[in-house]
Amino acid sequence: MTDLLYDADEEALRDSVRALLAAHAPWQRVLTAVDDGDPRDETLWRRLVDQIGVTSLAVPVEHGGVGAGFREVAVVLEELGRSVAPVPFLGAVVATRALLACGETTLLCQVAAAEREVALAVGLATAPDADPPPVTVGPGPTLSGRVTAVADAAPRGLLLVPAGDGLYAVDAVEPAVRYEPVVSLDVTRPLVDIEFTAAPARPVAVGAAAEAAVTEALTAGAALLASEQVGVAQWCLDTTVEYVRQRHQFGRPVGSFQAVKHRLADLWVELTEARAVARYAADRLDAGDEAALAAALAQAYCGPVAVRAAETCVQLHGGLGFTWEHPAHLYLKRAKSTAIAFGTADRHRAALARLVDLPAPPVAQGAAVR
Amino acid sequence: MSDHTADGLRELVAAFLRRHDPGGDRTGFLRARFDAGLAWVHHPPGRGGLGAPAHLQTVVDAAFAEAGAPDNQPRRNSIGLGMAAPTLVRHATDAQCRRWLRPLWTGEEVWCQLFSEPEAGSDLASLRTRAVRDGDDWVVDGQKVWTSLAHRARWAILLARTDPAAPKHHGLTYFVCDMSAPGVRVRPLRQVTGEAEFNEVFLTGVRIPDAHRIGEVGHGWQIARTTLMNERVAIGGRPLPREGGMVGVLARLWRERPDLRTGGLHEEVLRAWVRAEAARLAALRLRQLVAAGQPGPEGSAVKLSFAELSQRISGLEVELRGAEALRHDDWTMRRPAEPDLLGRTATYRYLRARGNSIEGGTSEILRNIIAERVLGLPAEPRVDR
Numbered sequence: 001m002t003d004l005l006y007d008a009d010e011e012a013l014r015d016s017v018r019a020l021l022a023a024h025a026p027w028q029r030v031l032t033a034v035d036d037g038d039p040r041d042e043t044l045w046r047r048l049v050d051q052i053g054v055t056s057l058a059v060p061v062e063h064g065g066v067g068a069g070f071r072e073v074a075v076v077l078e079e080l081g082r083s084v085a086p087v088p089f090l091g092a093v094v095a096t097r098a099l100l101a102c103g104e105t106t107l108l109c110q111v112a113a114a115e116r117e118v119a120l121a122v123g124l125a126t127a128p129d130a131d132p133p134p135v136t137v138g139p140g141p142t143l144s145g146r147v148t149a150v151a152d153a154a155p156r157g158l159l160l161v162p163a164g165d166g167l168y169a170v171d172a173v174e175p176a177v178r179y180e181p182v183v184s185l186d187v188t189r190p191l192v193d194i195e196f197t198a199a200p201a202r203p204v205a206v207g208a209a210a211e212a213a214v215t216e217a218l219t220a221g222a223a224l225l226a227s228e229q230v231g232v233a234q235w236c237l238d239t240t241v242e243y244v245r246q247r248h249q250f251g252r253p254v255g256s257f258q259a260v261k262h263r264l265a266d267l268w269v270e271l272t273e274a275r276a277v278a279r280y281a282a283d284r285l286d287a288g289d290e291a292a293l294a295a296a297l298a299q300a301y302c303g304p305v306a307v308r309a310a311e312t313c314v315q316l317h318g319g320l321g322f323t324w325e326h327p328a329h330l331y332l333k334r335a336k337s338t339a340i341a342f343g344t345a346d347r348h349r350a351a352l353a354r355l356v357d358l359p360a361p362p363v364a365q366g367a368a369v370r
Numbered sequence: 371m372s373d374h375t376a377d378g379l380r381e382l383v384a385a386f387l388r389r390h391d392p393g394g395d396r397t398g399f400l401r402a403r404f405d406a407g408l409a410w411v412h413h414p415p416g417r418g419g420l421g422a423p424a425h426l427q428t429v430v431d432a433a434f435a436e437a438g439a440p441d442n443q444p445r446r447n448s449i450g451l452g453m454a455a456p457t458l459v460r461h462a463t464d465a466q467c468r469r470w471l472r473p474l475w476t477g478e479e480v481w482c483q484l485f486s487e488p489e490a491g492s493d494l495a496s497l498r499t500r501a502v503r504d505g506d507d508w509v510v511d512g513q514k515v516w517t518s519l520a521h522r523a524r525w526a527i528l529l530a531r532t533d534p535a536a537p538k539h540h541g542l543t544y545f546v547c548d549m550s551a552p553g554v555r556v557r558p559l560r561q562v563t564g565e566a567e568f569n570e571v572f573l574t575g576v577r578i579p580d581a582h583r584i585g586e587v588g589h590g591w592q593i594a595r596t597t598l599m600n601e602r603v604a605i606g607g608r609p610l611p612r613e614g615g616m617v618g619v620l621a622r623l624w625r626e627r628p629d630l631r632t633g634g635l636h637e638e639v640l641r642a643w644v645r646a647e648a649a650r651l652a653a654l655r656l657r658q659l660v661a662a663g664q665p666g667p668e669g670s671a672v673k674l675s676f677a678e679l680s681q682r683i684s685g686l687e688v689e690l691r692g693a694e695a696l697r698h699d700d701w702t703m704r705r706p707a708e709p710d711l712l713g714r715t716a717t718y719r720y721l722r723a724r725g726n727s728i729e730g731g732t733s734e735i736l737r738n739i740i741a742e743r744v745l746g747l748p749a750e751p752r753v754d755r
């Protein structure tokens with residue numbers, strides 16, 4: 001049966017990640033890094049990799065990983081969402097899923113041992129059923145083309161690039177591979193546009209296998225992003241509840257006004273549902289059963305909930321919530337951009353329509369349909 | 371924790387079925403099933419259970435269903451099973467449980483809930499029905515309203531005021547009232563759908579033996595809270611497969627009638643499907659969470675979503691059917707044991723669903739409960755305390 005709870009190992013993992021983030025990634029530090037123009041926190045990332053072993057969680061034991069599975073990965077993402085920590089974990093997980101699908105054992109071992117940082121070179125907004133970016137192959141084993149708005153691509157890391165009818169491994173070294181930083185809506189998730197100019201490449205999968213690897217990787221991204229969204233939404237709700245309990249106007253806490261209470265009660269209900277949906281998505285990913293359906297459900301539901309949570313957080317903090325020095329905007333920007341990442345809710349509803357047989361009406365041609 | 375497992379319980383059911391013919395006397399079979407502790411496996415032994423984890427009930431029910439055994443027709447006694455039973459198990463004496471639980475579970479005795487009054491709905495604790503001690507009895511006078519199933523019930527859970535001088539939440543006592551006692555008068559109350567599931571109940575000099583009091587005198591409110599929390603889980607918290615509820619009706623209609631499809635409604639059908647599946651998973655998660663214990667205020671979320679969804683989905687179905695839905699099937703005044711949600715027209719579903727956000731605590735009250743008891747937000751200033 002689908003287990004939608006957190007088991008003891010998962011709770012222990014959550015505790016250690018939360019403690020580490022509380023010590024090393026308080027929002028003040030995140031905001032300062034944003035102000036300094038480079039939010040990516042290398043030291044924090046090293047700690048997560050070395051102390052928690054986050055990159056080895058989803059790698060099977062025989063390839064040097066922990067073999068814990070995606071349910072645990074989801075718990076880490078929830079905590080990372082809760083602290084909007086600027087680390088490239090989501091991208092690492094997506095790439096790991098692609099490597100698993102391709103049976104790239106050597107690379108998996110390197111990922112598990114944190115010797116190699118790998119990212120899938122597709123735009124963050126790419127849905128699991130979308131077409132790959134226009135990168136061309138040749139002459140010889142080289143790639144050329146441009147991929148925009150890629151998250152979590154490490155400088156000098158390894159890129160997995162869908163091109164032609166294959167999936168290729170490319171070392172991100174200049175001048176053949178050039179990163180152009182993007183001014184990102186989500187200030188805590190840096191993006192780059194990547195330009196390939198006859199970049200030397202090695203095929204890791206071709207044909208249907210390559211296509212399946214990319215689809216599975218993006219499905220995992222969509223499914224697991226839901227946990228990050230739950231973490232974002234939980235922070236927004238907790239922080240808002242705390243604030244409206246102590247903020248007084250008209251001689252009483254603003255949290256005693258029913259307009260405020262009911263808005264937060266509705267948000268809590270939605271968050272309760274989003275958590276169940278996110279757990280379901282992670283669980284189905286591990287089970288390898290209904291993973292596509294659960295991922296589409298996750299992004300059709302959890303993205304909008306995170307956005308509403310962040311918007312509510314800003315609104316109920318009043319003027320304070322609209323200021324740069326209050327962290328609410330970090331969560332708003334994270335939430336709104338995750339609602340686009342791996343495909344919008346609308347795109348995932350369309351995927352569900354196919355998966356659960358609720359077909360769209362035929363497009364009217366000439367005469368009105370009804 | 372008990373050491374019961376799914377396999378162990380399946381074995382118990384198999385052994386039970388070897389001793390009792392599922393095709394034989396229905397009542398005898400159900401009574402024996404209760405006595406064997408296979409009615410509510412999480413109840414203590416002697417009260418219809420085995421002290422097993424609650425989630426294993428579905429295993430037991432499935433095993434009986436597979437064998438073609440008769441069930442206790444749970445929807446005919448929803449208040450007894452969903453509200454009275456969990457309250458009795460928690461607060462009643464052994465003797466009271468022995469008298470009431472078995473016929474309740476088998477469906478031999480139907481129950482109703484005498485809580486709401488004309489002047490006390492959301493503000494239930496302000497109720498005025500009086501119970502005055504007289505020797506070994508209590509004498510009850512007052513009026514209740516919107517009482518579902520009162521016309522079929524043998525017993526009622528009753529909340530009455532025993533101390534008018536005490537602050538309103540402290541002056542209440544919880545009783546079990548015999549609906550066949552002299553002085554109990556039940557009048558049908560017709561509802562939006564044309565039928566009458568509920569009633570007005572007039573109580574005039576009704577004598578209730580003190581042995582039918584549940585819990586201490588003056589503790590009625592705490593006990594009623596057990597009933598109300600269970601009510602919210604009972605309404606909308608049933609385990610369902612995907613598309614098991616009202617959304618299934620809508621999805622099937624969409625599949626079977628391509629001629630009704632439009633782009634705008636497609637979008638709404640998909641959104642409703644997504645929300646219904648999210649609510650279903652949340653209810654499943656809540657059941658896993660409270661597998662062994664009592665439902666907390668979190669159950670309010672399940673009831674709140676259920677009401678919202680059933681209204682939205684039934685409204686959508688009416689719109690989707692378009693001109694067809696200008697026709698209703700029947701306005702005849704009937705006295706159904708349960709709403710016939712699947713057997714009637716979409717218009718009936720639409721109208722009946724309006725009650726979902728009123729019965730068992732209105733949606734506004736549930737939001738207050740979530741805000742105050744789950745989120746810990748301050749209560750509104752009130753003038754009645």
Ligand SMILES: Cc1cc2nc3c(=O)[nH]c(=O)nc-3n(C[C@H](O)[C@H](O)[C@H](O)COP(=O)(O)OP(=O)(O)OC[C@H]3O[C@@H](n4cnc5c(N)ncnc54)[C@H](O)[C@@H]3O)c2cc1C
Pocket residue numbers: 482483484485486487488489490491492493515516517518519568725728729730731732733734735738
């Ligand atoms: C189909 C159906 C079956 C029922 N069955 C039973 C039964 O078997 N037994 C039984 O005892 N009762 C039963 N009821 C009664 C039900 O519990 C009450 O109708 C309900 O609690 C609301 O009370 P009320 O009708 O007095 O409305 P009121 O309490 O008068 O409410 C009127 C409106 O004001 C709102 N409101 C009230 N207080 C607040 C507040 N503090 N904040 C914000 N809004 C507020 C309400 O949400 C509602 O919209 C049934 C009702 C229905 C519809």
